[in-house]
Amino acid sequence: MNETTLTISESSYGGVFFTTRAISRNALGAGFQGFIYIGDFALPSVAPVNLPPKNQLQAISSGINYETHVSQVGWMNQVADGAVSGSTGYHLAVEAIRLSSGNPSINQAIRYRTHVQDIGWQDWKTSGQIAGTTGQAKRTEAVQISLNQPVSEYYDIAYRTHIQGIGWQDWVTTGQVAGTTGQAKRLEALQVKLVPKKISQGSTSPSNAGFSYRSHIQSFGWLGYVLNQAISGVTGLSMRLEAFEMIYQGKKDNIQLEGHVEGIGWQTSSGITGTTGQSKRLEAIKIKFKNDLSKKYTIQYRVHVQDVGWQAWKKEGEIAGTTGQAKRLEAIQCQFIPKS
Known part of the structure; x- marks a missing residue:
């Protein structure tokens, strides 16, 4: 369009050809008022909704x-x-x-x-x-x-x-x-x-008169010292026993403990076995007395094993627990039988 001429593009309904024609403004007659022009109008911008990012996915926890x-x-x-x-x-x-x-x-x-x-x-x-x-x-x-x-x-x-x-x-x-x-x-x-919670199991100090033993438990650390025939550890909570300690009259010298530890295998030491601070399960244990202590007492012990429960009593260096099955010990019970 210019000041004197309007160009129109048109076609017949259903047709395939477009034609154009120019019309003189003067030819439109005295009643012509103007025309409507549809321009290139951009849609108004809409601010994006401010949404939080999804937090980073965390691994499944043994907690919550x-x-x-x-x-x-x-x-x-x-x-x-x-x-x-x-x-x-x-x-x-x-x-x-x-x-x-x-x-x-x-x-x-x-x-x-x-x-x-x-x-x-x-x-x-x-x-x-x-x-x-x-x-x-x-x-x-x-x-x-x-x-x-x-x-x-x-x-x-x-x-x-x-x-x-x-x-x-x-x-x-x-x-x-x-x-x-x-x-x-x-x-x-x-x-x-x-x-x-603080587990009230046993005492903070071992007995000076006889045998005492205690367990180191996942999430709770060392529990208290318990005495003959008492259970050390926790059942019904699916918590691994990580270390075990036994003392006789304040000494560990004649108590041989062997523990089978996750990723490590068998360990042998006097009066203590397992690990702390490494999140490793104790899977099996052997307890044996040496020297004069072996002449005075027979040791019997049993363990509570993941998915198994309480096993049968063992004695004098026999294996309690499992190896090669990735099953944690959860609790242990000991009894000390005087020899006549």
Whole structure:
């Protein structure tokens, strides 16, 4: 188009040829008012939605694992042992949670539930189940987490929540409410961890009058010294025994211990065997008395083995436990029989 001429491109309905023709502005007549021009208009730019990145996936822990379903994001990656799941600073609601453990005993003991927008408290869930909702755009407002026995005898479960308009709340423990109810505030992030309790087993010092023995247990360290026929270690918790010590009247000289250790094999020493600080399971043990002690006492012992339970009693250097099966010892019991 110019000041005097308008060029039109047109074709017949259903036709295959386009024709153009020029029309003089003067030929349009006195009633011509103007024309409509459709220009190249760009759509208005829309700012991208600011969403949190999914956290880095963490390995399955023998402690506690958990994940959150976040509004507009979906399921976050799994985290463990006190890491943050969810988001802060993005104003997005956690809509559901899911908890588990790599330790079979702990996994079976986990219970949790959520308080959900327009629903209230849901039923208690067990490991791997979803607490909350997905696909309904309903915010989670509070959580409760607990442990069943016997795990609750050895662990507390601690957790805290990041709440809309409040931020991080204080840590709470087994069964307490984290979050809010009746305030219409969304839960935005979650942290969970296991806290080992002090195990009151035996005494802090060995007996000076006879035999004493103790075990070093995964996550708990050295337990107390126990006496004749007592159980040292923990059963029902799927925790590995890592080291073992035995003392007679304050001495280890005439007590020969051999332990079969994960990745190492058999070790032999006086009064102590295994490792600490290396996360290695003790898989089998042999106990034998030497010199004058062997003339005074016969030693009998038995062990509690992963997936097996209590084995039969052994004596005088016989193997208790397993080798080549990657099974942990979990507890040991000894008895000292005086020789006549």
